[in-house]
């Protein structure tokens with residue numbers, strides 16, 4: 001919650017980018033300027049930020065002339081230290097985070113400033129956790145990664161279903177399976193750049209593959225074992241859902257974050273808790289064909305992007321920085337996930353939950369989830385302490401109230 005004596009409660013850092021602008025637009029439309037808290041747009045280019053302020057004022061119908069703009073280079077440590085010292089919560093969409101995010105995290109940790117972002121870059125999170133978790137804990141800086149589609153629906157979804165199981169049956173789930181029923185949306189230039197940067201880093205340093213593959217690689221150092229194994233790469237038949245399943249492209253990130261949440265919540269889900277994710281593909285030969293195509297499609301796609309000429313050919317045709325899905329695509333987009341929570345001993349007490357979003361996952365919904373995370377850190381009475389945290393370990397119950405009320409993301413039991 002706000003310290004009360006800093007200039008800004010929240011700075012949306014990277015507000016000139018595709019997702020940053022949507023996040024700023026969401027905060028302006030829902031919370032106004034300086035009504036309940038003070039906030040500002042931030043980035044490296046004043047002219048672009050002034051244009052964003054004008055445009056989001058027009059789209060929301062909220063006067064934004066008084067909205068401050070903070071300008072500086074994300075590579076300038078002295079500037080970042082000032083930014084962090086004058087702000088309660090830095091909400092950043094400047095990515096790829098592995099390229100542009102490390103100095104900002106360090107500055108927030110030193111200044112005891114809360115922080116939230118949209119990274120899905122596991123290798124970078126691990127570097128930040130190793131470098132800063134201890135000092136962030138000492139300085140009471142809540143550094144919360146993955147506050148977008150990866151990984152809030154999974155992380156808060158697992159938190160929600162465990163809470164429901166405890167309320168109903170007095171025990172947490174022994175195993176949660178998240179299954180993707182469907183989603184519709186597109187990718188932005190920043191997301192493509194982050195994915196390509198991860199491949200580049202892995203080509204230079206093969207230990208990154210180990211971090212990406214090991215199921216508990218972002219758990220606290222002495223707690224990196226558990227009952228889950230690596231993510232499946234082949235399609236399989238899921239008896240619980242009676243359908244063929246394929247690997248979910250975000251599963252490798254989401255599952256690790258859910259496991260870190262469990263560890264940071266002092267194993268509130270249990271020491272033997274298991275968690276996995278997959279995409280539902282249907283029954284019969286059609287389901288098998290769909291699961292095979294989905295699995296092969298993402299494996300071949302990732303492999304091909306590592307090959308220079310294919311990558312150069314594809315890169316020119318993919319969205320560039322600042323570009324992303326159209327308003328129509330965002331507004332007609334959605335996501336729909338089912339979570340099956342297993343009772344530890346009595347299958348008749350299993351619970352099914354549903355997590356749904358009313359916009360495309362990566363931008364329409366993500367910008368609302370990130371905006372609410374920033375407002376939550378700035379204004380809610382949270383019980384969490386500092387550290388390199390996950391959405392559930394930093395803001396579990398608060399997000400469970402905020403997201404359905406404001407962000408069009410629902411967490412419900414499937415009856």
Ligand SMILES: NC(=O)c1ccc[n+]([C@@H]2O[C@H](COP(=O)([O-])OP(=O)(O)OC[C@H]3O[C@@H](n4cnc5c(N)ncnc54)[C@H](OP(=O)(O)O)[C@@H]3O)[C@@H](O)[C@H]2O)c1
Pocket residue numbers: 014015016017018019020043044045048072073074075093094095096097100118119120146147148149150151188189190191192194195320321322323324361362363366
């Ligand atoms: N987890 C999720 O679900 C999710 C969803 C969406 C996006 N993301 C991630 O969010 C990030 C942003 O994506 P995007 O598509 O919005 O990217 P984008 O449109 O390319 O925007 C990047 C922003 O970073 C700024 N920037 C770059 N270098 C900077 C520097 N040295 N100092 C200050 N600002 C700098 C850019 O400023 P200029 O405008 O001045 O160039 C721009 O504001 C990516 O890492 C992406 O993977 C994650």
